[in-house]
Amino acid sequence: MNKLNYTGLLLIAVAAACHSPADQKKDPFSTAHAVNAKEQKKIESARLIVAGKQAGIIYLGQDMQEVFKLLGKPDDGDAAMGSALAVWNKKAPLLIFSSYRDSNMVVKAVKQISVADPDFSTAEGIHTGVSLAALKAAYPELEKAAAYTHLKTKAGLTVYDAVSKGIAFDVQKDTCTAITIHPPNKSVNGVYLTMYPGWKKL
Secondary structure, eight states: OHHHHHHHHHHHHHHHHHTOHHHHHHOTTSHHHHHHHHHHHHHHHTTEEETTTEETTEETTOBHHHHHHHHOSOSEEEEETTEEEEEEOTTSOEEEEEEESSTTOOOEEEEEEEEOOTTOEETTOOOTTOBHHHHHHHOTTOEEEEEEEETTTOOEEEEEEETTTTEEEEEETTEEEEEEEOOTTSOTTOSSSOSOTTEEEO
16 A cells, blocks of 8 residues: 555656646647747747848838937948948948938938848848858858958958849858848849948959
8 A cells, every 4th residue: 555655656756747838848739939939939039130121120212311210320431423322330330321212302211221240130040150061051052143352351351242132241250240131133242332441343
């Protein structure tokens, strides 16, 4: 009888352990997991890169006044002939090239977006820090678009563009250092101002 009681108590203890709060959080059907998953999805959408469309909450065609409300005043920039380049966060730069949306020359809209922060990623997991080989595997149509040298350090930079998709990559020493979103079927270099201040085109 004692042996049976001991076995019963052991089974109860195991069952209780299997339903501990820690395990309940891992349960895909639990309320806690549902909340966490929803929050994770929100974080991912704020960092999602979509070729030819957007980088997080910034998208092509967006009114720059709305961008300023979202991001605040740029840390740096340049402007000429109705076009402008705005730079945020110099450590992991976010660059936005804009120009007038149409011939009315009233609204300035986002034309290109370049991100260096590795937290930004495509749905396939492409982000800054990946190798050139990984970029070519994900985008077989990649072609060399331009090469630059830094005016001070003389470092080299090569731009590879998947023109039809609307996404380009800065590559230094076989590693992606920035990702640029641009309109599909329009070269990443088809803008008035350079997206590479401090670099000389070769």
